[in-house]
Each structure stands twice: as C-alpha cells, then as structure tokens.
Amino acid sequence: MSGTTASPFPPASWRGIDDVVIVGGGLAGLFCALKLSPRPVTVVTGAPIGEGASSAWAQGGIAAAIGPGDTTQAHLADTIAAGDGLVDVKVAEAMVAEADQRIHDLLGYGVPFDRDLEGALKLSREAAHSERRIVRVGGDMAGSAIMAALVAAVRKTPSIRILEGFVAEQLRCDGRYVTGIVVRDLRGGLSARMLLTTRAVVLAAGGVGSLYEVTTNPSEARGEGLAMAARAGALIADAEFVQFHPTAVDAGLDPAPLATEALRGEGAIVVDKAGKRFLLDLHPDGELAPRDIVARGVHEARNCGRGAFLDCTKAVGADFPQKFPTVHAGCMTAGIDPARQPIPIAPAAHYHMGGIHVDGAGRSSLDGLWACGEVAATGAHGANRLASNSLLEAIVFAARIADDIQGLLPNHKVVAWSGEAVDEAPADADGQSAIMTRLRQTMSRHVGVIRDADGLCEALRIFADLEAQARHPQLNNAVIAARMIAAAALARRESRGGHQRSDFPKTDPAQAQRSFMTLADCSPMAAEAAQSAAMPHAPAA
Numbered sequence: 001m002s003g004t005t006a007s008p009f010p011p012a013s014w015r016g017i018d019d020v021v022i023v024g025g026g027l028a029g030l031f032c033a034l035k036l037s038p039r040p041v042t043v044v045t046g047a048p049i050g051e052g053a054s055s056a057w058a059q060g061g062i063a064a065a066i067g068p069g070d071t072t073q074a075h076l077a078d079t080i081a082a083g084d085g086l087v088d089v090k091v092a093e094a095m096v097a098e099a100d101q102r103i104h105d106l107l108g109y110g111v112p113f114d115r116d117l118e119g120a121l122k123l124s125r126e127a128a129h130s131e132r133r134i135v136r137v138g139g140d141m142a143g144s145a146i147m148a149a150l151v152a153a154v155r156k157t158p159s160i161r162i163l164e165g166f167v168a169e170q171l172r173c174d175g176r177y178v179t180g181i182v183v184r185d186l187r188g189g190l191s192a193r194m195l196l197t198t199r200a201v202v203l204a205a206g207g208v209g210s211l212y213e214v215t216t217n218p219s220e221a222r223g224e225g226l227a228m229a230a231r232a233g234a235l236i237a238d239a240e241f242v243q244f245h246p247t248a249v250d251a252g253l254d255p256a257p258l259a260t261e262a263l264r265g266e267g268a269i270v271v272d273k274a275g276k277r278f279l280l281d282l283h284p285d286g287e288l289a290p291r292d293i294v295a296r297g298v299h300e301a302r303n304c305g306r307g308a309f310l311d312c313t314k315a316v317g318a319d320f321p322q323k324f325p326t327v328h329a330g331c332m333t334a335g336i337d338p339a340r341q342p343i344p345i346a347p348a349a350h351y352h353m354g355g356i357h358v359d360g361a362g363r364s365s366l367d368g369l370w371a372c373g374e375v376a377a378t379g380a381h382g383a384n385r386l387a388s389n390s391l392l393e394a395i396v397f398a399a400r401i402a403d404d405i406q407g408l409l410p411n412h413k414v415v416a417w418s419g420e421a422v423d424e425a426p427a428d429a430d431g432q433s434a435i436m437t438r439l440r441q442t443m444s445r446h447v448g449v450i451r452d453a454d455g456l457c458e459a460l461r462i463f464a465d466l467e468a469q470a471r472h473p474q475l476n477n478a479v480i481a482a483r484m485i486a487a488a489a490l491a492r493r494e495s496r497g498g499h500q501r502s503d504f505p506k507t508d509p510a511q512a513q514r515s516f517m518t519l520a521d522c523s524p525m526a527a528e529a530a531q532s533a534a535m536p537h538a539p540a541a
C-alpha cells in the first residue's frame, strides 16, 4: 500500500481494536454503541459522527403509541396496512411494543422532545397514522436534536472509540464467519487500507437514496453496507422496495430539501399548476394517503405536464418560520417563500425498506454480522414504511443487537488491527464521478417510481458496463447495491407498496411474500437481463 510508512495510521493511541466494530455514525450505530457501553466498542464512520447521516435530517420524529387513547395494537394495525401485505407481524409487534422504552432511553440521553404545558410529550399526526403519535423536537428538528444529544453522549462515553474519516469497504470472512473488516483511511487524502480483525461487526451504514439522481438522502447513503454484506454472501431481503417521498422541494438542489409530511398533517394541500387538488381522485384520504400513492400521483401530474405543488399558504402561512424552521430555511435557500407561495414538489428516493436480512435479534445470515437501521431489512416495514417508523426501528434493533452481542460474547477482548497492506485496491478517482452520475441517472430513469421490464433490463445492462469501469471499491459497492435493487425489481412481477410496475400494474396475491436474494442468485439473472437489453428488439423479460 502506498504511503503507509509515512502515514499517521494507525494513531499512536491505538493498542488494538475492540471486538465489536460498528460501521456507521447515524442513529442506529450510535444508539447501539451507547447500549453496549460500558463494553468497549469501535465506531467506524466516513463522515464525523452526526454528519453524513440521514438521521440528522429527520424532520417528523419517532412514532410511539404513548398518547391517551392510543394503543400499540393501533400502531401495529397502521404499520401492517402501510406495508401492503408484506409486514412481518411478529417483528412489527415487537417494534411498536418497545417504542415507549426506547423513547425513555432517548430522554435519558438528553433528547429535548417537545412537551405541552403540563409537561407531557407533545404528539403530532402524520400520514396513514390513525392517531397523533409522533414525538418531535422544535417542530421539524427531531433528527438534528436527537443526533446532537446522542453525539454528546457518545463523546463523553469513554468506552466508545470513534474512527471518523474511515470508510468501510469490505468484510473479511472465514467460511460463514465474519472475521474482520477492511477500512480505508480517507483523512488528509491518505487513502490507506487497513484490516480490522473483530469478533462482531454491526453494519449501521444507512440507506441507498443517493444511488438516485433525485433524493432527500446525504451523499453517503449509497448502499455500501448492503453491498459489503452481499459480497460476503449475506442474504438480502426486499431490495426492490424503495420509498419515494412525494414532497421533496423541486428546486434543482442535490440532495433535495424535504417538505415534511407533517405539513400535510397540518392541512397543507397538493395542487397542480391550475390550483386543482388531485390526490382525492386517487385515494379517499387525499394528501394523507400512504406515501406510495401520493408519490405516484405527484409523479404522474409532473409527467403529464400538470405540475405538482404543496400549498401551505392557508394551513401554515405566516407561522411557517416558527413551526417548520428546517423546511422554511430549505425553501428560502431555493428562492421559494413557502408562507406565501406553493412549493414546487417532486418525488425523491427517501428510504429503503429492503436491505440485509436480519432476524429478531438483528443477526444477519452470516455469523458475526449484525445489521440495524436503514441498511437492515427486519420485515417491520413490509413493502412500504409507515412515516416515522424508521427511527423507531433503528433504536429498537440497535438495542436488541447490543443485548444479543452481550449475551453471545460476554467477555470483551481487544482483537487486532493490521497496519499491513491488505491488498492493492486502487482508490482511483479519475472518471469515477462520471460513473456515479450515470448510475444515479439510470436508477431514477429505470428503477424509480414506476418501473417496467424493458427499463430494468436496460438498467442492468448499464450497471454491467459501469461495474467493468469502476476502479474504486466504494463505487463498486454502489454499483452492486444498484444491481441488486434492479434485479429484485425485475423479479417481482406485480405492483405492491413502494414497487410499481407499469407492465404488471396489479397486486398479485400469489406474490405476497418477501423477496430474498444473494449476490450469487442476482449475478446470473442480472447478466441475462443485461444481455437481453443489449439485443435489438429485446423481448420484455
């Protein structure tokens, strides 16, 4: 490896690496690290903790059935209804039942959830929830407030060692056992690769939104965690189910600022450029219909030139800066005053229901590998996530993983780091950003809100080309994640939840099962589809 002797890696303070390595400094990773304390753990994260994470951008809050009259059964019923036939009921039941405890954990870490005059937690309502059950902070600042409290708690927990500026690239395995992880030190342009030998790896590396051209996610959300697990042979579940948020602000910014669902909860309406409300034609709940239905309505209105706008002028009006400061700032940056004018909106890739298949303890199909947060597929969301259930899922499963690891490996050991070159893996950046641009365009065009076999085969053909050109391991991981999403979307010949096929527009009861795929299953199928797309007049698969 070039430059290792001159590099300050590993830092002089390192004597070894803890036997639990958590990849990701978002809510799932940090909550897991705190729950494992006082056991020493190492958190590896590309961006500084709290940055480069969707968690810090969450606007709505966390769903928890803690209000008067609300029940976990009602929360479960709403979760199942949104999930469109694919929710794993046992998993979802456990998740909603643990919400109360986990919210109290967050309060213990200092999260300043909004309270009413009597000191009770204030609850708001979001689309497809039958009750007011979202705990929030400062209107739309839940994510940044939760992460600020957790980052402060982590920084003062001596058992947590944080490696910021280190990007995980590859799992190391011995048969079915994950034995370590290869990370790249990106600080100061060093680009040195190191092997961290561990007994447990927790992947909490977030979602896939940034594989799309229009997304609400930070650029770090490129499916690298999913791809690393897939390359090591782990089972990937439900990869085809990507949720598109219907109301991203359409002002040409990347990522696109989000106009939170809570605005529609407050009465904001979706209109076309003639000022006509159109969502009631699609669903009796109109603006509060499930996300996939609203996203499709907005997508179609834009596609046929009618345009789509979120009109908050009456429902929120002059209170906008106080009630929704984050959205207000995002709109003003884009030159839109949301108190006075309708906000132009577009659907944007927002959340991945699919990911690394895990069981109720967060264990993947590989020994020594756990996953939590958006990178994992627990089955709690089915084909479509209910708003504000993802932060909940992240903390519930992070806590479960901490318990599981503590039970399986009660004694902490310092394992090893290796300062030796692990292999020659060039981090050649030349021409690589053009590959990422092509990948993102392809995902939005062919693997987006509405899909069909021809487009998916074409996407797989393009990804095969891009894979051959990608020389950077991170980029390779991004292409593999994209390929798995497209292949799973091609395999599901129906429309359900976040997955809509114009060539199979109906939901097929015979396909009401979750999907499971390894990279080994995906590769021949992707190659065949790519080949059929390359042939003139390829028949639809």
Ligand SMILES: Cc1cc2nc3c(=O)[nH]c(=O)nc-3n(C[C@H](O)[C@H](O)[C@H](O)COP(=O)(O)OP(=O)(O)OC[C@H]3O[C@@H](n4cnc5c(N)ncnc54)[C@H](O)[C@@H]3O)c2cc1C
Residues within 6 Å of the ligand: 023, 024, 025, 026, 027, 028, 029, 044, 045, 046, 047, 049, 050, 051, 052, 053, 054, 055, 056, 057, 058, 059, 060, 061, 062, 063, 142, 143, 166, 167, 168, 169, 204, 205, 206, 207, 216, 217, 218, 220, 221, 224, 225, 258, 350, 351, 372, 373, 374, 375, 387, 388, 389, 390, 391, 392, 394
């Ligand atoms: C704008 C927006 C608003 C949202 N609002 C809500 C809401 O109100 N309620 C709700 O429940 N959900 C909401 N969500 C979804 C929710 O925020 C995410 O699903 C959740 O925060 C995911 O948490 P996580 O810890 O799994 O991932 P993240 O918070 O994204 O963290 C992933 C971490 O992994 C790091 N990472 C990634 N790849 C690597 C690598 N190769 N090596 C090292 N580190 C890596 C990243 O830098 C980051 O630190 C929202 C999402 C967005 C984008």
